[in-house]
Amino acid sequence: MTDAPARTVDAFHRGRFHLVQPCGRGHRAGMDAMLLASMVDGSGRLRVADLGAGAGAAGLAVASRLGEAEVSLFEMSPDMADYARQTLGLSQNAELAGRVSVYEADVTLKGAARNAAGLVDGRFDHVIMNPPFNEAADRRTPDALKGVAHAMPEGLFENWIRTAGAILRPGGQMSLIARPQSIGAIIAACGNRFGGLEITPVHARQGEDAFRVLASAVKGSRARLSLRASSSCTGRKATRSCRMSMTSTMAAHLIRAMPPEDPQFFELRSCLYLSCAYMRRNVLPR
Amino acid sequence: MTDAPARTVDAFHRGRFHLVQPCGRGHRAGMDAMLLASMVDGSGRLRVADLGAGAGAAGLAVASRLGEAEVSLFEMSPDMADYARQTLGLSQNAELAGRVSVYEADVTLKGAARNAAGLVDGRFDHVIMNPPFNEAADRRTPDALKGVAHAMPEGLFENWIRTAGAILRPGGQMSLIARPQSIGAIIAACGNRFGGLEITPVHARQGEDAFRVLASAVKGSRARLSLRASSSCTGRKATRSCRMSMTSTMAAHLIRAMPPEDPQFFELRSCLYLSCAYMRRNVLPR
Numbered sequence: 185m186t187d188a189p190a191r192t193v194d195a196f197h198r199g200r201f202h203l204v205q206p207c208g209r210g211h212r213a214g215m216d217a218m219l220l221a222s223m224v225d226g227s228g229r230l231r232v233a234d235l236g237a238g239a240g241a242a243g244l245a246v247a248s249r250l251g252e253a254e255v256s257l258f259e260m261s262p263d264m265a266d267y268a269r270q271t272l273g274l275s276q277n278a279e280l281a282g283r284v285s286v287y288e289a290d291v292t293l294k295g296a297a298r299n300a301a302g303l304v305d306g307r308f309d310h311v312i313m314n315p316p317f318n319e320a321a322d323r324r325t326p327d328a329l330k331g332v333a334h335a336m337p338e339g340l341f342e343n344w345i346r347t348a349g350a351i352l353r354p355g356g357q358m359s360l361i362a363r364p365q366s367i368g369a370i371i372a373a374c375g376n377r378f379g380g381l382e383i384t385p386v387h388a389r390q391g392e393d394a395f396r397v398l399a400s401a402v403k404g405s406r407a408r409l410s411l412r413a414s415s416s417c418t419g420r421k422a423t424r425s426c427r428m429s430m431t432s433t434m435a436a437h438l439i440r441a442m443p444p445e446d447p448q449f450f451e452l453r454s455c456l457y458l459s460c461a462y463m464r465r466n467v468l469p470r
Numbered sequence: 471m472t473d474a475p476a477r478t479v480d481a482f483h484r485g486r487f488h489l490v491q492p493c494g495r496g497h498r499a500g501m502d503a504m505l506l507a508s509m510v511d512g513s514g515r516l517r518v519a520d521l522g523a524g525a526g527a528a529g530l531a532v533a534s535r536l537g538e539a540e541v542s543l544f545e546m547s548p549d550m551a552d553y554a555r556q557t558l559g560l561s562q563n564a565e566l567a568g569r570v571s572v573y574e575a576d577v578t579l580k581g582a583a584r585n586a587a588g589l590v591d592g593r594f595d596h597v598i599m600n601p602p603f604n605e606a607a608d609r610r611t612p613d614a615l616k617g618v619a620h621a622m623p624e625g626l627f628e629n630w631i632r633t634a635g636a637i638l639r640p641g642g643q644m645s646l647i648a649r650p651q652s653i654g655a656i657i658a659a660c661g662n663r664f665g666g667l668e669i670t671p672v673h674a675r676q677g678e679d680a681f682r683v684l685a686s687a688v689k690g691s692r693a694r695l696s697l698r699a700s701s702s703c704t705g706r707k708a709t710r711s712c713r714m715s716m717t718s719t720m721a722a723h724l725i726r727a728m729p730p731e732d733p734q735f736f737e738l739r740s741c742l743y744l745s746c747a748y749m750r751r752n753v754l755p756r
């Protein structure tokens with residue numbers, strides 16, 4: 185017997201990176217993190233901040249796909265930040281680890297305290313976030329660690345998006361994944377900070393209500409909101425907000441069907457081909 | 471030569487009702503009005519208010535499909551209200567005319583003035599609206615009559631949705647059609663007045679951004695927002711917010727293909743089969 189918490193090591197992106205995660209408790213990364221990571225594009229030494237990074241799934245997916253990106257993971261929970269540090273210590277992640285940093289920080293800090301925590305004004309090219317989903321009114325989870333990751337305090341989007349607006353360079357992009365009922369709070373929080381908001385519904389199955397939205401916006405832009413196509417895969421390279429605009433079921437089928445050497449599908453495969461048990465159980469068709 | 475403004479008489483719903491409209495100026499009804507009308511369902515003497523009714527296309531489409539519905543058209547422009555009255559005077563509309571009333575009224579009135587204008591508190595089961603689309607920042611149209619119909623003053627959704635909330639019975643439904651960039655204003659205006667907001671993106675072609683959203687909400691409901699499937703036609707009878715959840719291109723193809731005797735498609739055909747020149751030019755495939 186040991187006091188160390190139970191953990192698993194899961195392979196993502198066909199083994200291009202691995203993730204240390206709590207087992208049987210806490211938030212475990214899956215489709216949401218990979219969808220979020222798919223929103224980041226660019227070349228060179230792109231500075232990416234992952235707010236509320238958990239064990240680091242989304243940030244590491246970005247670092248794995250974009251070979252020069254420098255990723256900062258911000259996580260308030262000491263437990264989850266520790267999983268992220270264990271993740272970076274894995275020998276399988278040696279090639280990425282030099283480009284990824286972990287900051288134990290509350291992303292809702294303001295002013296000097298926020299800067300001191302590593303959330304430096306104007307520093308980042310891209311900010312990604314997968315904020316806690318469940319509203320306070322939801323049933324309480326008996327799992328305290330999962331509770332912190334899943335609870336959605338009042339003003340959450342205002343606080344998180346305020347920080348994203350502060351730490352992005354002008355013209356930098358924020359991307360997030362959320363539940364559809366948060367659209368109003370997201371639009372309100374973008375306010376005058378962001379423009380060009382693009383919202384992409386994500387449907388688990390064709391004909392069903394969206395279970396998530398992907399949203400991206402550009403700091404200082406004055407462009408209007410647009411609502412992207414949700415469930416088509418045209419084969420074209422999609423524009424910035426959605427490299428992944430199909431249902432997860434469709435995607436899973438495509439992934440199984442696509443030839444590994446097809447460059448057109450590299451992005452898709454890179455974003456979605458997940459070998460961890462969670463994905464096998466919940467996303468990939470049997 | 472005559473001083474009477476040019477007008478056309480257009481057949482809708484395969485001739486089940488006709489509409490008198492300005493020709494070459496003013497707002498002409500088409501797909502938007504029919505999509506909006508498709509949101510209304512129910513039986514018996516359903517009381518329906520059409521805010522900003524123009525010549526009455528959406529309201530008449532509802533009266534034509536729901537044989538006992540009583541429809542009140544509210545229109546501020548004397549010119550457009552006159553077209554609506556001419557519409558009701560057509561011999562082709564004789565069967566409907568007894569169930570449709572025209573009120574020349576500003577839907578943004580408040581309190582006693584609003585009630586005096588026919589916008590009576592708690593009176594209606596369903597309120598539909600197709601508010602002016604173009605924001606003040608848009609290019610000015612040289613056509614003054616069209617300008618009034620298309621201009622979107624500050625606070626428009628707040629003012630229109632406030633009136634909808636006042637004149638609906640508790641549990642009554644509001645439905646509207648708008649541009650995607652208005653989602654934030656719509657959600658904010660629903661506030662505590664409405665719940666169960668359902669947003670359905672409408673795409674002209676698969677894979678393109680939505681060009682319209684359909685939204686419905688229930689007075690006094692506390693249900694959360696949902697984002698409906700946008701571009702599938704499952705063949706099932708859809709739930710309240712969207713009898714029409716496919717792209718217009720898909721719909722046009724379906725309409726051409728469907729057997730007239732198929733009851734499953736009655737709603738769809740009823741909502742979309744438009745014989746007016748506008749629809750032939752803009753929606754139906756050549």
